[in-house]
Amino acid sequence: MGEGFLDIHVEDIEAAADMFKALADSNRLKVMYLLFNRHCSVNQITERLPMSQQGVSALLRKLRYSNLVFSRKEGQNRIYYLSNEHVMRLMQEAISMIKSNKT
Incomplete structure (x- = not known):
């Protein structure tokens, strides 16, 4: 591992783990994918995903708390x-990794 890895503090690793926990839900990832392509309101998200307005709001609250969405x-x-x-690059890398693993 490179030298830069040694400069990471335990708090940073714990924050990264919290971020990955926030991403560890397929519905949150679906919402993030929509937001990757455009800025949306809760109503616009519910028009594109089969979720209730309350459900989308709860997902967005979690993503906002994790500083993944503003x-x-x-x-x-x-x-x-x-x-x-x-966050955009993380989404791109995750999708690219999934696609490359399918081949």
Whole structure:
């Protein structure tokens, strides 16, 4: 392992484990995949996924708590989006890994 790995603190490893726990749910990943492609409101997510508004809100709450998703207010709606380019790359890498393992 590279030298940079040795610079990681235990707290960082624990935070990474918490992040992976937040991602360890197929419904949360589906929501994140939608947000990877565009910013969405809860209603827009429920139109695309077979989930209730309450269910989507609960998933988004968990993702926001884990700093994987942020939101902004637009009129009466709250718009959700992936928190940063690292989350986007993580999603891309996970999908790429899955696809490469199928071949």
